[in-house]
Amino acid sequence: MIWVDSNDANWEKDFLYYKSKDHNLIQKERYDPCRYRDWENLQYWFRSIEKYCPWVRTIHIVTCGHFPKFLVKEHPKLNLVTHDQIIDKEYLPTFSSHVIEINIHKIKGLAEHFVYFNDDTFINKPLDPEFFFKQGLPCDGIVLQPLMVVGAENFLGAVALTDVAIINKYFNKRQLFKKSPYTLFNFNYTVKNNFINFLEFYNRKFSSFYNMHLPQPFLKSTFEGVWECEEDYLNQVCTHRFRHPLDVNQYLFRIWQLCSGRFYPINLFSRGQNFNLRLETLNEIADVVREEKLPQICLNDDEQVKDFEQLKRELIRLFSEKFKTPSSFECQISDF
Template structure:
């Protein structure tokens, strides 16, 4: 791989309070395929930008992917900011889409996106100083080559990940990851090496350990996958809402792993939290900077949304009190 100094960040975001978006969604969402817990906005976006400016000022460009709305406070003239409408990356015949899988597999279509980019959901934050080589080294993504069987649970995206793995197993098997032995069995993975070890008797790829963290990705990986499976990718775009027949961004990640196009990274680089009514651990995480990356994931088990939102907003405001250059001066 040739090293490319430029690294972009990509963030997908939706304003679930936008009346025009609500009207558009309700035309198609007759069976509540998009529950509110999956899309409700916590108003943390300004803290995302503040954290980026403080902790990753080296980023080349930030691409904010939206249905068409932007926050009123956002400084659109910031030279590092690029607003990306869904129509910029997805053919008009498939729009509107309300599916994250459709958006995620289309990110490589962002005009002028760098070969190296990091994909964020809006619940993912950089909470301590990071360098570019925390995400890419000599043009290769930093990632975790740990094997782990897919869990057949009803919640989440198990069906979609299984679709990804079915394609992967047409082209790869155990021999392919053993070619890159030191990347799939590495001291940085600690005891998690046993996950891969236990799966060695099977020639098939049973699954990967998927940390729900920002994903370092290569535009060229997208292009290779799309060139091989154009019909399946376009079929995913045809589903306005997430569907069990979809293929996902994990397919691009798995392709990178099995071709050896990655550099091993510690599993302790980031921490995933399911937001609960007791937010003490999140307060500690944000203000003591325990991990470089954190994920604050919404879920149905949360009882008091407004109270919890107010608490976490206070934690972020204590940690990032100053406006960033991505915010307007009112």
């Protein structure tokens, strides 16, 4: 997991200094606080992991050097990782999640099979290891999409196009079908999923992939393979201290994994849901959390959030009701 404490005075000082010097930043990225602000709910992430995935062996948390105050730093299941342990010093400090994501395979002690979390993704019900990996492969699925048309300031769309452009250098759909036909058409997929892939099959090139912003199972060797093929480009991405439209992100590695046929096919739409945080969606989120209707959820912050403080209070109240017992990762605070 990667995390940042935007309230850290030293971090903020560096952030403002390098932001003022980076003339490549577009206006939206320059002033948007949603990329960094803290919702103060990370302790509930740890509670959800301990309650619903007690089989997890190690949690790696990656930061620029600061860590949540509540953490038991000596916890035997916790590995505290700083950016300088996985990213070359010439690229630091970095304020880009993309740069951090493409280097996570360099974490010392990281297993071949690992699950990548953002700090806005939560486990919402008990899960077995087989939910993420079966037969030694990440559980995932291919859902093809038509070509996206994006504007110059659409970061996610632009980065997705860069991801796919690299994929098309090394893979095409017909070769994938000949090698592993079950990856594109599978009984574990929905009828709609198979039909969508059939409609997109006419073109040898990949246009776009459906990506869910949820915890993602990976093989470390996938990252190593992509770096071996695209080291120059990935190093170029690392030079961007802030997110850039020509970046790549974690989804390049996910799609590479898919196009290599190194995954166990599952129904992607049964995995969970991404909720944009709004006062209007709070009732739906609360119902899903309390009734455990979905195995995983993402609570996505974005520039459309208008009531940050109120939303934060409501989410903390919701999670404190669901996860009442502190995890072993939390320091016990005494009253005097």
